[in-house]
Amino acid sequence: MLKIACIPAYNEESMIADVIKRTLKYVDKVVVCDDGSTDKTALRSENAAATVIKHEKNLGKGAAMKSLFRCAKELGADVVVTIDGDGQFLPEDIPKLLSPILEENFDIVIGNRFDNNNEMPSYRKIGNKVLDKMANIASELSFRDTQSGFRAYSRKAIETITIQTDGFGADSEILIDASSKGLKITEEKVTVLYDTGSETSTKNPVSHSAEVVSSLIELIAIRHPLRFLGIPGLVLMTIGMIFAITTISLFNETRYFSIPSTLISVGTTLIGLMFLLMAVVLFSISRSLKRTS
Ligand SMILES: Nc1nc2c(ncn2[C@@H]2O[C@H](COP(=O)(O)OP(=O)(O)O)[C@@H](O)[C@H]2O)c(=O)[nH]1
Ligand SMILES: [Mg+2]
Numbered sequence: 001m002l003k004i005a006c007i008p009a010y011n012e013e014s015m016i017a018d019v020i021k022r023t024l025k026y027v028d029k030v031v032v033c034d035d036g037s038t039d040k041t042a043l044r045s046e047n048a049a050a051t052v053i054k055h056e057k058n059l060g061k062g063a064a065m066k067s068l069f070r071c072a073k074e075l076g077a078d079v080v081v082t083i084d085g086d087g088q089f090l091p092e093d094i095p096k097l098l099s100p101i102l103e104e105n106f107d108i109v110i111g112n113r114f115d116n117n118n119e120m121p122s123y124r125k126i127g128n129k130v131l132d133k134m135a136n137i138a139s140e141l142s143f144r145d146t147q148s149g150f151r152a153y154s155r156k157a158i159e160t161i162t163i164q165t166d167g168f169g170a171d172s173e174i175l176i177d178a179s180s181k182g183l184k185i186t187e188e189k190v191t192v193l194y195d196t197g198s199e200t201s202t203k204n205p206v207s208h209s210a211e212v213v214s215s216l217i218e219l220i221a222i223r224h225p226l227r228f229l230g231i232p233g234l235v236l237m238t239i240g241m242i243f244a245i246t247t248i249s250l251f252n253e254t255r256y257f258s259i260p261s262t263l264i265s266v267g268t269t270l271i272g273l274m275f276l277l278m279a280v281v282l283f284s285i286s287r288s289l290k291r292t293s
Contacts, residue, residue, distance in 0.1 A: 169215025
C-alpha cells in the first residue's frame with residue numbers, strides 16, 4: 001500500500017520543511033510541486049526529503065495539481081493525500097482522511113474546515129459559502145467545504161479525474177468531474193489554523209474568489225447550458241414578448257407609443273436570444289466533447 005502526499009507550493013519556504021517532516025510520519029513519500037516560487041521552497045523541500053517537481057513559471061494551483069497527480073500515478077500510488085504547504089492543515093489529521101478510503105471504499109475524502117473551528121474569519125466564511133453553493137449546483141451534490149485543499153484520493157480517483165483549470169478553480173472542478181463520473185465522495189472534519197506565524201494565503205480573498213467564480217461559471221455553463229442559459233433565455237424572451245404585446249395594444253387603444261416599454265421589450269428579447277444561442281452552441285460543443293472523450 002503506497003501512500004503519497006502531494007503539496008502544491010508557491011513561496012512557502014517558511015513552513016514547507018516542517019509540513020513535509022510531519023507529513024512523512026503518515027505517508028511513504030512526499031511530492032512537492034514548486035510552482036515557480038521565487039524563494040527557497042524547492043531547496044527546503046529537497047532537504048526535508050521530499051521529491052520536488054519544478055515549474056519554471058508560476059502556473060497556478062490547478063496546474064500544480066495536474067503535475068502532482070501525474071507524478072503520483074507514475075510512482076504507483078494507491079492513495080494520495082493533498083495538503084497545503086503553508087502549515088494551515090495538520091498532518092496529524094491524515095489518518096482520519098485516509099480511513100474512509102482504506103476502510104469504506106470511498107474515492108475522495110474532503111477535509112472539511114467548517115465544523116471544528118470557529119477560527120475562520122467571518123468574511124472568509126461568507127465567501128466560502130458562496131463558492132460552496134456554486135460548486136454544489138454544478139456538481140449536483142452537497143458538500144460543506146468545496147474549496148478545501150486538504151483531501152485524500154483513491155488510486156481510482158487520480159486515474160479518473162481530469163483537471164483542466166490551472167488556477168484555484170481546480171478544487172471545485174475536481175469535485176464536479178468526480179461526481180459526474182460516479183466516484184464516491186465524503187467529508188471528514190479537520191482542523192485549520194489561521195495563526196501559523198506566517199502568511200496563510202498567497203492571494204487576497206477577492207482575487208482568489210474571483211478566480212474560483214469565473215472558472216465555476218465556465219464549468220456550469222459548459223455542463224448545463226440548457227438549464228443555466230437556455231431557460232433564462234426563454235424567460236427573458238417571454239418577458240420581451242409580453243412587453244411587445246402590451247406596447248402594441250396600448251398603441252391600438254390610445255395611440256400612445258410608449259418608448260420605455262419598447263426599449264424593455266427589444267432589450268430583453270435581444271439578451272434572451274443571445275442566451276438561447278449561447279445555450280445551443282455550448283450544448284452542441286459539450287455533446288461533441290463527450291462523444292470524443
Ligand atoms: N502550485 C501552486 N500552489 C499554490 C499557488 N497559490 C497557492 N498555492 C498553494 O496552495 C495552497 C493553498 O493556498 P493558499 O493561498 O494558502 O489558499 P487559502 O489558504 O485558501 O487562502 C498552499 O500550499 C499554497 O502554497 C500557485 O500559484 N501554485
Ligand atoms: Mg492557506
